[in-house]
Amino acid sequence: MTPDPILRLDGIVKRFGNFTALHGIDLDITEGEFLTIVGPSGSGKSTLIRLLVGMDEVTSGSIRLRGQEVQDTPANQRPTCMVFQSLALFPHMSVGQNIEFPLKIQGVTVSERKARALELLEMLRLPVSYYDKRITQCSGGEKQRVALARALAFDPEILFFDEPLSALDYRLRKTLEKELKDLHNRTGKTFVYITHSLEEAMVMSDRIAIMNEGRFVQIAVADEIYGAPVSRFVAEFMGEVNLFEVRGAQTTGLMAQDLQIHVNGNAADMGLGLDPGQVGTLMVRPEYVRFLPPGETADFIISGVMHADYALGSRIQYEVKVADGRLLTVEKLREDRFTGAPGDKVMLGFDAESAHLIHEGADGKI
Amino acid sequence: MEKSDSRLGFLSALPLGLVLVLSFLAPLLVIALFAVMPQKVFSLANTPDFSSFAVILSQGYYKSLLWSLGMAAVSTVMLFLICWPLAYGMAKVFNRFTLILTIAVVMTLFVSENIRLFGWVLTLMKGGLFEGYFRYFFGFGYDSPLYNVPVIIFGLVYVYFPFMLFPLAQGISMVPDDARQAAADLGASRWRILWEIDLPLAAPGIVVGSLLSFVLAAGAVAESKILGGQVVIAISDDIETAFTFGQNWPLGAALSLILIMIIGGLAIYGVSRVDLDAIMGRKR
Numbered sequence: 169m170t171p172d173p174i175l176r177l178d179g180i181v182k183r184f185g186n187f188t189a190l191h192g193i194d195l196d197i198t199e200g201e202f203l204t205i206v207g208p209s210g211s212g213k214s215t216l217i218r219l220l221v222g223m224d225e226v227t228s229g230s231i232r233l234r235g236q237e238v239q240d241t242p243a244n245q246r247p248t249c250m251v252f253q254s255l256a257l258f259p260h261m262s263v264g265q266n267i268e269f270p271l272k273i274q275g276v277t278v279s280e281r282k283a284r285a286l287e288l289l290e291m292l293r294l295p296v297s298y299y300d301k302r303i304t305q306c307s308g309g310e311k312q313r314v315a316l317a318r319a320l321a322f323d324p325e326i327l328f329f330d331e332p333l334s335a336l337d338y339r340l341r342k343t344l345e346k347e348l349k350d351l352h353n354r355t356g357k358t359f360v361y362i363t364h365s366l367e368e369a370m371v372m373s374d375r376i377a378i379m380n381e382g383r384f385v386q387i388a389v390a391d392e393i394y395g396a397p398v399s400r401f402v403a404e405f406m407g408e409v410n411l412f413e414v415r416g417a418q419t420t421g422l423m424a425q426d427l428q429i430h431v432n433g434n435a436a437d438m439g440l441g442l443d444p445g446q447v448g449t450l451m452v453r454p455e456y457v458r459f460l461p462p463g464e465t466a467d468f469i470i471s472g473v474m475h476a477d478y479a480l481g482s483r484i485q486y487e488v489k490v491a492d493g494r495l496l497t498v499e500k501l502r503e504d505r506f507t508g509a510p511g512d513k514v515m516l517g518f519d520a521e522s523a524h525l526i527h528e529g530a531d532g533k534i
Numbered sequence: 535m536e537k538s539d540s541r542l543g544f545l546s547a548l549p550l551g552l553v554l555v556l557s558f559l560a561p562l563l564v565i566a567l568f569a570v571m572p573q574k575v576f577s578l579a580n581t582p583d584f585s586s587f588a589v590i591l592s593q594g595y596y597k598s599l600l601w602s603l604g605m606a607a608v609s610t611v612m613l614f615l616i617c618w619p620l621a622y623g624m625a626k627v628f629n630r631f632t633l634i635l636t637i638a639v640v641m642t643l644f645v646s647e648n649i650r651l652f653g654w655v656l657t658l659m660k661g662g663l664f665e666g667y668f669r670y671f672f673g674f675g676y677d678s679p680l681y682n683v684p685v686i687i688f689g690l691v692y693v694y695f696p697f698m699l700f701p702l703a704q705g706i707s708m709v710p711d712d713a714r715q716a717a718a719d720l721g722a723s724r725w726r727i728l729w730e731i732d733l734p735l736a737a738p739g740i741v742v743g744s745l746l747s748f749v750l751a752a753g754a755v756a757e758s759k760i761l762g763g764q765v766v767i768a769i770s771d772d773i774e775t776a777f778t779f780g781q782n783w784p785l786g787a788a789l790s791l792i793l794i795m796i797i798g799g800l801a802i803y804g805v806s807r808v809d810l811d812a813i814m815g816r817k818r
Contacts, residue, residue, distance in 0.1 A: 221719055222719075223715055223718075223719070242718070243715070243718045243719045244718040244719070244720075244721050244722055244723060245721075249719045249720055250716075250719055252712050252715070252716055254710075254712045256710070256712035256713050256715065256716035257713075257716075258713055258716075258717070258730075258731065258735075259710075259713070259735070260734045260735055260737075269717070269720055269722075269730070270720040270721055272730075273720060273721045273722050273726060274721065318720070319720075322720050322721065
């Protein structure tokens with residue numbers, strides 16, 4: 169039996185005038201999990217988190233925190249708190265005063281407050297001497313840690329994050345992502361994180377919820393969302409992908425609509441079949457596509473012409489032009505790099521176990 | 535290159551610098567010099583002579599000073615209390631209505647202060663606009679509320695309203711919304727947010743507004759003369775009398791010097807406590 173959720177959302181609708189930002193959101197958040205809500209800008213994720221912390225009111229639906237309805241409770245009376253995108257540190261206070269702020273509001277004594285603040289500084293790997301430092305003198309990463317410490321000082325039931333890392337440079341962001349995940353493990357708190365960055369979501373989360381146009385499209389663990397997306401939107405949102413519009417076929421199980429994919433055997437037997445006439449989308453990630461040397465074979469084979477290559481650091485990305493003129497993406501580790509030149513004819517292949525069938529056509533219809 | 539730049543800068547600032555020194559510091563020095571001359575004489579013979587200061591104490595001039603400072607302090611506090619909600623609205627809530635309000639308040643400055651104050655006299659006096667109509671409708675009148683200390687303070691609040699309102703609105707607009715939201719999220723009530731976030735972060739605006747209102751009100755003379763009917767004498771009134779009818783320049787200079795030192799001290803203290811660059815929009 170699964171434990172009762174710490175937070176249960178039931179049919180959350182939010183309208184701004186005639187515009188509906190959220191169309192009936194249902195979600196259960198388990199105590200202690202790290203859930204990331206990912207979506208493009210305008211998908212409604214920021215609206216949702218503002219409702220969850222109590223900065224906006226729901227139009228309809230309920231939010232239950234440990235079974236208690238809280239949707240009408242104002243932010244300052246909810247036992248949750250948020251790390252803002254801007255961090256929202258108090259510029260007129262020192263690092264220590266910022267961290268102690270929630271404790272001061274709760275009426276904790278001065279000495280106890282200071283002890284807790286120093287503890288948190290240590291927990292977030294900030295030097296104890298920072299206690300008296302001015303916020304304006306802290307670097308981006310330090311501010312980030314202070315904001316986290318302040319939120320943890322509040323000791324919230326759930327800690328929400330509104331894209332707090334988006335303003336930082338790449339390296340620092342990578343470091344803090346890992347620190348955040350580590351912090352989640354150490355504190356055992358429930359973290360709900362929103363971001364538009366799939367990478368951030370993949371690195372940190374236990375579960376990922378993909379949001380688009382005010383609805384959840386898929387909620388699952390990272391591997392499943394990456395490898396078995398439920399829709400073309402999720403597939404494309406979660407990174408580079410090759411999508412083929414397909415249709416059920418008698419002998420081969422399925423058949424590509426606009427280009428020639430040679431199916432080695434029957435796709436239905438490989439678990440990727442469609443009923444005749446049914447449409448769908450066959451998906452394969454670029455790292456699972458191989459260049460086939462003469463004599464080697466794969467479950468699915470496509471011929472094309474090498475178009476261009478791009479170095480991505482540890483990997484190299486290739487674009488291969490295929491029959492209908494579109495470009496397929498292939499990614500290889502440096503050691504497996506393609507040795508030919510642009511303009512060369514190549515055979516591409518991938519196997520059934522690394523492909524995934526989305527039961528949705530190009531127009532989004534099932 | 536850099537050295538010659540700063541040299542050029544210094545040289546080009548020199549003429550204006552000299553004008554400022556001559557026009558600003560020189561009168562102050564003259565005042566200071568007059569203040570230590572013997573009473574009612576123009577002579578450097580027995581200088582320094584502190585009899586002017588003795589006269590201020592013995593002949594009750596200090597009372598005018600205390601009245602002026604006291605009324606300025608009360609009007610400044612009242613202005614702050616009245617303007618805060620309005621300034622808050624202008625900075626955070628009203629949107630386009632802010633512009634209308636700004637124009638309306640600025641328009642009042644187009645009419646001379648004295649004329650506006652006489653307008654109030656005509657409105658408030660016995661047989662004036664209010665009392666006249668009151669008597670017409672109800673058959674009996676009431677005493678005019680003019681010629682007392684509260685009406686002087688009303689005048690000060692009325693005249694110096696824009697000088698508190700605009701700096702305050704500017705100060706409040708510098709309070710980041712997310713800081714207020716974060717404070718609420720961390721459990722702070724409205725009053726705690728006001729105390730812990732709004733007031734400290736709007737401090738530059740509060741200081742500038744309060745200093746302007748206080749300094750202007752402390753030096754004001756028209757309100758106590760026109761509305762107050764000289765029920766109390768403002769310090770500026772005394773200074774003017776000493777220089778004109780009294781022909782006692784050293785006394786006038788000594789009174790001025792005391793007022794300048796008090797106000798100057800306050801201004802320097804106030805300005806040193808806040809980051810004025812912030813309100814000018816440079817730093818942060």
